[in-house]
Amino acid sequence: MKQRRQRSLDEELTLQQLGAAGLDSAVEDGAETTDELRELLATAALLKAELAPPTPPSDFRKNARIRLENRFRAVARPGLREKSPVAAAALSLRSPFSQLLTGASMLVTAVVILLMVGLVRPVSVAGDPIDLALKLVGWRPSAAQIAATERTSERMLSAVHSSPEVVGADIAAVDVGGGMEASQQAFGEAEAAPMSVAELEATLHAERSAERAYVTTVALHFPAQTEPAIPSARLMVDPPAIRIEPEDVNIHMGPRDRGFWSTPRSRSRDVNAQFMGPRANDPGSRDDRPWSRPWNRGGQARRPGRLTG
Amino acid sequence: MFVRPIALREFARSDSPDNELVTSAQAGEPSAFGALYDRYLDPIYRYIHTRVGNQVEAQDLTELVFLKAYERIGDYEERGHQFSAYLYRIARNVVVDYHRQRRLESIDLLNGAEHPDPGPDEQVVQREHARTLRVALHQLPSDYQEVIRLRVLMELPTAQVALWMDRSDGAVRALLYRALKALRSQVGEPNGVER
Numbered sequence: 298m299k300q301r302r303q304r305s306l307d308e309e310l311t312l313q314q315l316g317a318a319g320l321d322s323a324v325e326d327g328a329e330t331t332d333e334l335r336e337l338l339a340t341a342a343l344l345k346a347e348l349a350p351p352t353p354p355s356d357f358r359k360n361a362r363i364r365l366e367n368r369f370r371a372v373a374r375p376g377l378r379e380k381s382p383v384a385a386a387a388l389s390l391r392s393p394f395s396q397l398l399t400g401a402s403m404l405v406t407a408v409v410i411l412l413m414v415g416l417v418r419p420v421s422v423a424g425d426p427i428d429l430a431l432k433l434v435g436w437r438p439s440a441a442q443i444a445a446t447e448r449t450s451e452r453m454l455s456a457v458h459s460s461p462e463v464v465g466a467d468i469a470a471v472d473v474g475g476g477m478e479a480s481q482q483a484f485g486e487a488e489a490a491p492m493s494v495a496e497l498e499a500t501l502h503a504e505r506s507a508e509r510a511y512v513t514t515v516a517l518h519f520p521a522q523t524e525p526a527i528p529s530a531r532l533m534v535d536p537p538a539i540r541i542e543p544e545d546v547n548i549h550m551g552p553r554d555r556g557f558w559s560t561p562r563s564r565s566r567d568v569n570a571q572f573m574g575p576r577a578n579d580p581g582s583r584d585d586r587p588w589s590r591p592w593n594r595g596g597q598a599r600r601p602g603r604l605t606g
Numbered sequence: 607m608f609v610r611p612i613a614l615r616e617f618a619r620s621d622s623p624d625n626e627l628v629t630s631a632q633a634g635e636p637s638a639f640g641a642l643y644d645r646y647l648d649p650i651y652r653y654i655h656t657r658v659g660n661q662v663e664a665q666d667l668t669e670l671v672f673l674k675a676y677e678r679i680g681d682y683e684e685r686g687h688q689f690s691a692y693l694y695r696i697a698r699n700v701v702v703d704y705h706r707q708r709r710l711e712s713i714d715l716l717n718g719a720e721h722p723d724p725g726p727d728e729q730v731v732q733r734e735h736a737r738t739l740r741v742a743l744h745q746l747p748s749d750y751q752e753v754i755r756l757r758v759l760m761e762l763p764t765a766q767v768a769l770w771m772d773r774s775d776g777a778v779r780a781l782l783y784r785a786l787k788a789l790r791s792q793v794g795e796p797n798g799v800e801r
Binding site (some may be wrong): 329336340341343344345347348349350351352353354357358 | 793
């Protein structure tokens with residue numbers, strides 16, 4: 298019976314037509330006549346014509362993607378069930394340039410937060426950045442060297458203290474050179490051997506004696522940082538006077554074998570106090586220096602410019 | 607420390623199977639989710655459009671579906687259901703929530719749909735036809751409505767409808783037959799049927 302009915306229907310309605318409408322089993326499901334099938338097909342066609350959803354607008358895919366990116370800002374990545382501002386910020390990135398910028402700012406923010414909460418503290422300066430650099434590379438100056446370089450180190454430290462960008466940073470090594478050359482060296486040869494205080498002073502003396510007009514750059518290498526994330530600073534030493542160029546401060550974060558994050562807390566008590574000084578172009582505001590602040594009194598912060606062995 | 611940002615422009619491996627993309631997305635690979643997004647944007651959008659009948663709302667809800675899917679992808683387990691079915695369920699729930707919040711489903715369905723404008727006379731007739739169909743469709747049982755939306759309006763293959771509705775292919779065909787038959791009895795004889 299069914300076969301006969303099927304054969305009859307197939308004479309007028311191909312299975313392809315029925316299949317296209319999803320009615321290829323309509324006969325088995327109870328369709329009795331060709332007319333009934335025609336009506337079902339017509340109903341389906343009418344539905345499709347009247348109510349079929351449109352394809353998305355041509356710009357919808359692109360715009361939706363952008364909007365979705367924006368909405369992704371409000372959620373954390375999978376696995377981060379709580380909405381994290383850091384993760385949300387990361388999710389909001391679009392262009393590689395903005396990714397780089399935001400990534401760097403995130404790292405800076407994270408470091409600042411960690412410093413604030415005391416989970417991570419940078420290496421103790423214990424005097425000045427040169428001293429820190431020497432400590433980090435394991436070199437200890439002799440008393441004679443200390444005496445010979447104290448003046449230079451004072452100037453260096455003064456310059457460092459005049460640079461707000463140095464606040465909270467730690468330094469692993471020092472390179473001295475002329476102008477852009479040193480800067481490029483600092484950025485291009487992060488593993489370059491650090492300069493000792495004596496060498497530094499000799500170099501500076503040579504610069505002074507030559508009365509060169511150009512600016513000498515002292516590039517300070519910092520310990521292990523895989524990302525140049527923290528704003529860097531460059532000390533501009535313009536012999537005979539060492540002066541800071543706050544507009545062009547550029548301290549390189551060169552990778553070193555001593556990890557920033559593994560720094561023992563005991564060594565990092567007063568780094569902020571050491572580096573936090575009066576802002577550039579306001580060297581006389583000693584009252585603003587960190588060691589004069591109440592929270593830094595008590596022997597932790599020391600006067601700059603004194604090398605310790 | 608550095609959280610890798612999501613970048614939906616990275617639509618890598620768009621030819622990979624869903625399960626591979628899902629696994630990668632669950633591991634935090636943004637491009638994998640981007641590929642899934644690219645793959646299922648259209649069907650999810652069209653499905654939602656059949657439910658809300660409004661382009662702007664459909665776009666917003668579509669984005670919401672993918673947002674929810676992204677949030678919950680860590681909890682997704684395949685368990686025999688394809689990711690598209692997972693998205694479909696999210697979409698269905700999103701639409702239900704949408705109508706529940708607005709409590710205007712009938713108004714939206716009956717009056718809110720957008721159509722290209724033909725001539726004035728045809729427009730009136732066509733709108734009336736569409737309205738009649740919407741009323742009839744809306745009065746059908748929900749599974750009838752759903753199979754018509756998926757199989758007829760969206761023209762999804764029977765196999766995919768079966769996956770989404772968690773039924774066998776045969777059950778979908780039978781359901782569609784009954785749904786169309788019920789709809790035909792509601793609207794009467796469709797116009798243009800030749801005897």
